[in-house]
Amino acid sequence: MFKKDSFVHPYIPNSVPRIKAEMLREIGVKDVEELYIEIPEKLRFKRKLNIPGPILSEYELKSKIMKILSKNVTCEDYLNFIGAGCWQHYVPAVCDEIISRAEFLTAYGGEVYADTGKYQAFFEFQSQMGELLRMEAVSLPVYSWGAAAAFAIRMASRIVRKNEVLVPRTIAPERLSTIRTFCGPDNLPSQIILKMVDYNKIDGQLDLSDLKKKISSKTAAIYFENPSYLGFIETKGKEISEIANQNGSLSIVGVDPLSLGVLEPPSNYGADIIVGTIQPLGVHMNCGGGTGGFIATRDEEKYVVEYPSLLVSITNTSQAGEYGFGYCTWDRTSYMGRDENGKIKEGSKDFTGTISNLWAIAAAVYMSLMGPQGFKEIGETIIEKTHYAINLISDIPGVKTIFSSNSFKEFIVNFDATGKSVKEINQSLLKYKIFGGKDISQDFPELGENALYCITEIHSQKDLEKLAYALKEVLQ
Amino acid sequence: MTKDIKIRNYHAPVWSEPIIMELSQKGQRGILVPQSEKEIKKQVGQASQYIPSDMQRRELPQLPELAQPQVIRHYEHLAQQTLGMEMNIDISQGTCTMKYSPKVNEILASKIQEIHPYQDVDTIQGILEIIYKLDLCLREISGMDQFTFQPGGGAHATFTNSCIMRAYHDMNGELAQRNEVITTMFSHPCDTASPRTAGFKVITLMPDENGYPDLEALKAACSKHTAGLMITNPEDTGIYNPKIEEYVKAVHDVGGLCFYDQANLNGVMGIARAKEAGFDACHFNLHKTFSSPHGCMGPACGAYGTTKALEPFLPTPIVSFDGGKYHLDYNLPNSIGKVREFFGNVEVFIKSFAWILSMGPDGLVEAAQASVINNNYLSKLLLAIPGVVKHYAEGKVRLDQVRFSWEKLKEDTGIGTEEVQNRMVDFGIQSYHTSHHPYIVPEPFTPEPCETYSKEDCEYWAAVLKQISHEAYTNPEIVRNAPHNSSIHKLNKENLDNPEKWAMTWRAYQRKWKNKIG
Numbered sequence: 001m002f003k004k005d006s007f008v009h010p011y012i013p014n015s016v017p018r019i020k021a022e023m024l025r026e027i028g029v030k031d032v033e034e035l036y037i038e039i040p041e042k043l044r045f046k047r048k049l050n051i052p053g054p055i056l057s058e059y060e061l062k063s064k065i066m067k068i069l070s071k072n073v074t075c076e077d078y079l080n081f082i083g084a085g086c087w088q089h090y091v092p093a094v095c096d097e098i099i100s101r102a103e104f105l106t107a108y109g110g111e112v113y114a115d116t117g118k119y120q121a122f123f124e125f126q127s128q129m130g131e132l133l134r135m136e137a138v139s140l141p142v143y144s145w146g147a148a149a150a151f152a153i154r155m156a157s158r159i160v161r162k163n164e165v166l167v168p169r170t171i172a173p174e175r176l177s178t179i180r181t182f183c184g185p186d187n188l189p190s191q192i193i194l195k196m197v198d199y200n201k202i203d204g205q206l207d208l209s210d211l212k213k214k215i216s217s218k219t220a221a222i223y224f225e226n227p228s229y230l231g232f233i234e235t236k237g238k239e240i241s242e243i244a245n246q247n248g249s250l251s252i253v254g255v256d257p258l259s260l261g262v263l264e265p266p267s268n269y270g271a272d273i274i275v276g277t278i279q280p281l282g283v284h285m286n287c288g289g290g291t292g293g294f295i296a297t298r299d300e301e302k303y304v305v306e307y308p309s310l311l312v313s314i315t316n317t318s319q320a321g322e323y324g325f326g327y328c329t330w331d332r333t334s335y336m337g338r339d340e341n342g343k344i345k346e347g348s349k350d351f352t353g354t355i356s357n358l359w360a361i362a363a364a365v366y367m368s369l370m371g372p373q374g375f376k377e378i379g380e381t382i383i384e385k386t387h388y389a390i391n392l393i394s395d396i397p398g399v400k401t402i403f404s405s406n407s408f409k410e411f412i413v414n415f416d417a418t419g420k421s422v423k424e425i426n427q428s429l430l431k432y433k434i435f436g437g438k439d440i441s442q443d444f445p446e447l448g449e450n451a452l453y454c455i456t457e458i459h460s461q462k463d464l465e466k467l468a469y470a471l472k473e474v475l476q
Numbered sequence: 477m478t479k480d481i482k483i484r485n486y487h488a489p490v491w492s493e494p495i496i497m498e499l500s501q502k503g504q505r506g507i508l509v510p511q512s513e514k515e516i517k518k519q520v521g522q523a524s525q526y527i528p529s530d531m532q533r534r535e536l537p538q539l540p541e542l543a544q545p546q547v548i549r550h551y552e553h554l555a556q557q558t559l560g561m562e563m564n565i566d567i568s569q570g571t572c573t574m575k576y577s578p579k580v581n582e583i584l585a586s587k588i589q590e591i592h593p594y595q596d597v598d599t600i601q602g603i604l605e606i607i608y609k610l611d612l613c614l615r616e617i618s619g620m621d622q623f624t625f626q627p628g629g630g631a632h633a634t635f636t637n638s639c640i641m642r643a644y645h646d647m648n649g650e651l652a653q654r655n656e657v658i659t660t661m662f663s664h665p666c667d668t669a670s671p672r673t674a675g676f677k678v679i680t681l682m683p684d685e686n687g688y689p690d691l692e693a694l695k696a697a698c699s700k701h702t703a704g705l706m707i708t709n710p711e712d713t714g715i716y717n718p719k720i721e722e723y724v725k726a727v728h729d730v731g732g733l734c735f736y737d738q739a740n741l742n743g744v745m746g747i748a749r750a751k752e753a754g755f756d757a758c759h760f761n762l763h764k765t766f767s768s769p770h771g772c773m774g775p776a777c778g779a780y781g782t783t784k785a786l787e788p789f790l791p792t793p794i795v796s797f798d799g800g801k802y803h804l805d806y807n808l809p810n811s812i813g814k815v816r817e818f819f820g821n822v823e824v825f826i827k828s829f830a831w832i833l834s835m836g837p838d839g840l841v842e843a844a845q846a847s848v849i850n851n852n853y854l855s856k857l858l859l860a861i862p863g864v865v866k867h868y869a870e871g872k873v874r875l876d877q878v879r880f881s882w883e884k885l886k887e888d889t890g891i892g893t894e895e896v897q898n899r900m901v902d903f904g905i906q907s908y909h910t911s912h913h914p915y916i917v918p919e920p921f922t923p924e925p926c927e928t929y930s931k932e933d934c935e936y937w938a939a940v941l942k943q944i945s946h947e948a949y950t951n952p953e954i955v956r957n958a959p960h961n962s963s964i965h966k967l968n969k970e971n972l973d974n975p976e977k978w979a980m981t982w983r984a985y986q987r988k989w990k991n992k993i994g
Contacts (some may be wrong), residue, residue: 004838011576011834013930014846023931027852032845035852035873038716039748049746051613054836058580065584065830071602074590078599082592085817091589092507094544098551099771106561106577108569108770111907113898116488116963117557118772123980124496130981131537137980141774143628144816154673177814181791185642187651188675226531235528262523264533287603288593288818289775291628299984301975313978314495314985318966323495326967328978334631334669340914342661342680344672351669353631354763356821358771361551368496368547369506372536377509383523384512391519406526430596438594461513 002048007056075285075435079463083410083454084438085145085172085229085277086285089258090458092369095282095362104361108354112325118361119325122312125360128367129294132260132375133274134267136299139309141278141292141356146178148275148293149223149254153183154350155295155306156221156250156273157192164193164218168206172229173443175254192220204232204403206240215247221273225254226266230444230452231410232403233263241270257281257294259408261375262383273297282366283359292356292363305332308350378457382409385464386455392468393453398475402447409455413437416448418475425474426451432470481939486904487961491553497982499550500540506547557963559906561770565933567854568900568908570877570922571664571712573742573764578834581767581827588826593818597804603822604802607795610779610829617840618738618758619751620781624790625762625820630739631666632815633759633778634706637735638674639812640757640782640789641704644733647789647810654703658727660689662711663737665912676703683916687715687868695726704733709753710743712911712922713867714851714874724754733757733786739778741765742926743848743876746841750781757782766828775821777828791815846927847876850934854925857938863888863945867917876926879911882919891948891955893919896941899958903940 009015014023020032029035036044055061075088082088099105104118112119126138142148153165165183167176176194183192198210206224215222222244226234234240241251252273253266258280266274274296283290297303304311313328330336337348370378386409390401398418404411415422426436437451444450455464512520524532542550566574588603597604611623627633638657645651657671660681668678679697684690689707705727710716717723724734736750736758742765750758762768763776770776782790792811793804835843855878858864863885866878886892897907911920925934948955957966971977979985 004841007838007842009835009839009842011578012839012843012846012927013933014849014927015842019931020846020849023849023853027849027856029852032849035845035848035875036747037873038718038875039744040718040721043718043721043748043752045747045749045752049837049840050616051832051837051840052609053833054839055833058578058834061830061834062580062584064833065606065826066587068605069584069587069602069826071605072588072591073595073599074588075592075595076590080592080595082594084594086593088590088592090509094507094548094551097548098555100582101552101555101560102562103555103558103560104772105582105769106563106574107558107772108561108566108572108574109773109909110559110569111897111901112967113901113959113962113964114488114559114907115557115772117493117554120493120495120557121551121554122772124982126980127495127497127982127985128539130983131539134537135981136984136987139980143632144818146814146817172817174814174817178816181639181813181815182673184639185646185651185675187646188642188655190675233527233531235531238530260533260537262527262533264531265537268534269530284589285592286775287588287591287600287822289588289821289823291817292775299978299980304975304978304980311980313972313980315971315977316968317964318968319964322492322964324964324967326969326972328972328980330972335665336913337665337669337672338661338680338914340916342682344668344678344680348669350673351631351635351666353666354629354761354770354773354776355632356628356771356774356776358775361772364496365547365551368540368542368550369544370509371504371506371539371541373505373541374507374509375539376533376536377511380523381510381512383526384516384520387520387526388512388516406528426596430599435592435595435599457510460510461516 002046078433078435079466080435081437081453081467082435084452086288087280087454087456088285088458089280089456091282091284094369095365098365099358099362104358119312121361121364123314123325125364126312128364129296132257133296134265135274135296137304138294138296139307139311141294141360142309143293143355144178144291145254145277145293146175148295149175150179150182151308151350152252152273152275152295153179153192153221153223156252158306159302160220160250162218162220164195165220166197166214166222167194168199168224169196170199170204170228170230204230205236206234211243215243219247219249221250221252223252227256227259227408230403230412231407233406233408237266237269245270259379262379278359278363281363283362292359305329306349309352381457385459389455389464392464396468396472410452412450413453414448414450420475422449422451428474429470434467434470481935483903483939483943488963489556490963491557493553495982496540496550499542499546502541504541504543506542506544564904564906565929565937566906567923567925567929567937568906570909570924571740573740573924573926575767575926576928577767577769578831581830584830585823585826588822601802604795606826606829608797608802610825613832614760614779614781617745618781619749620758621784622787622790622794623779623781624794625777625779625825626791626815627778627780628816628821629774629776630761630778631670633780634666634737635670635673636780636791636815637757638671638676640786641733642674643789643810643812644786645703653700656701657703657706658694658697659706661916662713663706663708664739667706667737671706687713688717691719691722694723698726698730700730702727702730702732704735706735706737708737710875713879714877715869715872716875720753739764743844745844746837747844756786762824762828767831768824768827775824777821777824843927850925850929851876851878854923854934854938858941861942861945862949877922877924879917879920879922881917885945885948886919889948889952891952893921895955896944899944899955900940901959902961905937905940
């Protein structure tokens with residue numbers, strides 16, 4: 001063992017030598033090394049770790065990390081028009097306040113008698129999502145929208161007992177990649193095959209003739225999105241769901257929940273499973289760390305028993321009129337996946353674990369603050385500002401927007417006629433302190449030099465005009 | 477050690493808090509949102525004209541309507557009715573390492589809230605620097621060669637590992653043949669569930685009479701079908717398996733890969749590493765060992781590291797450094813793809829990096845040692861309590877935790893571990909983690925007194941169990957009917973598995989319990 005420096009650390013009460021010595025004496029050993037006797041000598045790490053620190057004063061630690069973080073530019077420093085599944089919406093101060101409460105921030109997997117309020121907050125997250133989605137069963141979050149879609153696809157495959165799923169070509173590449181990871185691999189029999197459905201080149205809508213060509217007796221589900229990754233509203237939701245159902249397949253719809261004050265919830269056009277991300281509901285972008293996927297279905301046993309994720313149910317208690325809470329059908333979770341001989345229990349579904357429940361609490365607070373009117377107004381504001389931006393940008397010579405006649409908050413800007421690449425344009429926009437839309441030219445090469453722009457309620461008319469001005473300057 | 481400890485008189489807050497929908501008052505607003513400027517409205521007209529009519533929402537969502545003070549009061553009541561780690565001596569949640577999450581790190585992490593993952597890399601150099609340097613720290617702590625931080629939790633990391641095993645054997649043209657993963661009963665249940673989700677058959681080895689995974693059974697299970705091993709050490713029992721190298725060798729000998737589930741590294745930080753034991757990969761839960769707060773179960777991170785040989789299979793991107801600038805590297809030829817969108821829970825990385833810097837190499841070892849000392853001290857106190865026994869490995873020193881048993885208490889009094897668990901809450905102590913299922917150790921409980929807890933904390937925690945044991949022998953009804961001082965009373969659990977009664981939403985509850993909604 002190397003000689004280590006001894007210091008009293010503020011995070012370690014028993015680092016005081018006197019206390020340590022007393023405890024070792026009580027345990028009956030002379031040296032802490034005697035407690036590591038089970039680790040064979042050759043497996044011991046003998047030198048000092050080559051890592052920085054310790055930075056013992058909190059002030060110096062804070063200064064050091066702040067200095068590194070100051071190398072970042074935030075979307076408060078620059079005007080941001082990037083979305084693509086992680087969106088800059090306003091996060092009410094009350095959301096931050098509640099999830100900063102140490103009771104929530106530092107709780108973990110405690111049981112309901114200790115963590116009653118946590119369970120109720122989870123139930124209220126599910127309940128309010130249920131109102132937005134018009135669905136009666138909603139689970140706690142999974143890792144991301146892509147993970148939610150993947151788990152929903154796996155649920156559908158088990159329910160229908162088929163192993164092909166149709167997915168739109170307009171899906172986000174990272175989301176698709178996540179789904180593939182969960183549905184693979186090619187050489188094991190459990191694979192779920194993804195078949196891509198083409199889109200209409202005029203308006204981006206799912207190509208129904210291609211859909212009808214590809215749907216078959218093997219199809220477990222059709223997955224589509226509303227609004228789509230490319231921003232437009234998929235208008236034929238009802239028809240797509242009917243095609244699925246007539247074929248004995250399920251309809252899975254991915255949705256931006258913030259759109260649901262103005263857009264019809266997918267349950268009203270035939271969705272059997274709804275998924276999406278809770279990030280727009282009061283969670284900061286956190287450089288992509290604000291993600292959390294949701295899964296919702298009708299409250300039917302055949303769906304409920306297929307969820308991999310945790311479901312909080314309300315119940316009663318021994319006290320009349322008192323609410324209690326607990327996990328519904330706990331036996332289907334991976335925590336209960338083994339029997340006493342180590343054999344897999346077939347009733348356990350995929351896996352769950354520590355995911356992003358704090359964000360579910362933020363989302364619950366957000367939905368309570370916004371209420372029905374808030375969702376309606378924010379949806380209207382976003383659509384109005386988006387179409388104002390579309391008009392401004394379309395007026396720039398050589399620039400056009402595509403698939404944008406019914407955009408919700410995102411739309412494609414095409415720069416083909418400018419002779420400049422999105423990469424160059426976005427570089428130049430940085431000089432105007434603007435983050436231009438996400439470059440999707442590599443992802444959808446058939447559409448040309450394109451950027452996916454995102455407008456939300458946080459953009460003022462001036463911001464949009466500044467963008468149009470900067471684009472004009474950059475393209476000159 | 478035989479100090480008289482005064483047990484505090486505790487009662488949880490009881491707010492009898494209604495469900496938020498019941499607090500709704502039509503017309504109230506919790507927050508107002510920006511409206512479009514007049515000129516925008518004038519130019520673009522009604523928002524509804526951009527939504528095809530059959531896609532317009534017909535009925536507004538029936539969300540609650542409350543003013544801001546009423547919203548915050550409601551959620552603050554719910555917070556108060558939650559026994560967070562900071563509120564109590566949370567030695568209870570063993571295997572989870574409920575350590576202190578320094579407040580300063582929350583402030584630091586908040587600086588990246590308004591950053592988008594697709595910003596130009598020149599504008600996120602600070603974040604990339606932290607990811608890169610955190611990677612270097614974890615490489616040194618594990619002996620691995622490259623980490624990914626994309627997995628959003630421990631089970632997500634074991635799933636990532638399963639996918640990497642899959643891709644590795646696929647590249648070698650052996651996946652159809654290598655379709656079995658081996659794990660052990662005292663490794664986390666996700667080590668069975670996640671490879672199964674990835675498409676593998678899973679063999680779970682039972683412990684031998686000493687509590688170690690059975691080496692002979694492992695050797696018998698190893699074959700040309702073996703894709704790999706996923707194992708914890710020390711396992712949940714706190715017993716370090718000194719022959720771990722032999723287990724790794726047996727699997728390597730048949731061409732399998734070996735993954736070390738180090739979700740909880742706490743007892744062996746800077747003491748022993750995955751590399752020296754021969755592993756190909758490992759993972760650390762940043763929300764456990766590396767101090768990021770648990771957040772009611774996330775956001776979290778299962779940082780996953782591999783040797784050079786498996787690096788090309790990692791999810792993209794990883795962060796690289798050219799000496800002047802940090803880059804996002806998507807060029808991993810055999811990458812399994814994404815396990816989620818974006819880079820992972822970046823806010824968690826920042827907290828863990830700050831924590832590692834605050835500890836330094838000596839601090840990490842100090843923390844490991846303090847946790848092992850605490851555990852052995854607490855163990856001595858607990859084994860002196862009537863009814864508590866410890867199974868397996870007689871005479872062997874346990875590391876950071878022990879799986880104890882109330883088997884004796886149950887025999888003597890009829891009171892078992894779940895009743896004790898319910899009673900603990902009456903003393904303001906988080907209900908302890910019994911064990912993962914199934915219970916191999918009868919009537920189990922698994923405390924983990926990590927370095928956060930003082931000698932007095934250990935003594936108090938033990939004193940509470942001693943009090944409950946005393947009650948079980950003298951007045952068992954008080955334990956059987958617990959909790960008495962919680963925010964709620966005895967739960968009706970039958971409804972939770974009854975399709976006629978379970979309700980995940982207020983909508984479902986209204987329909988099933990009151991028939992108010994159609």
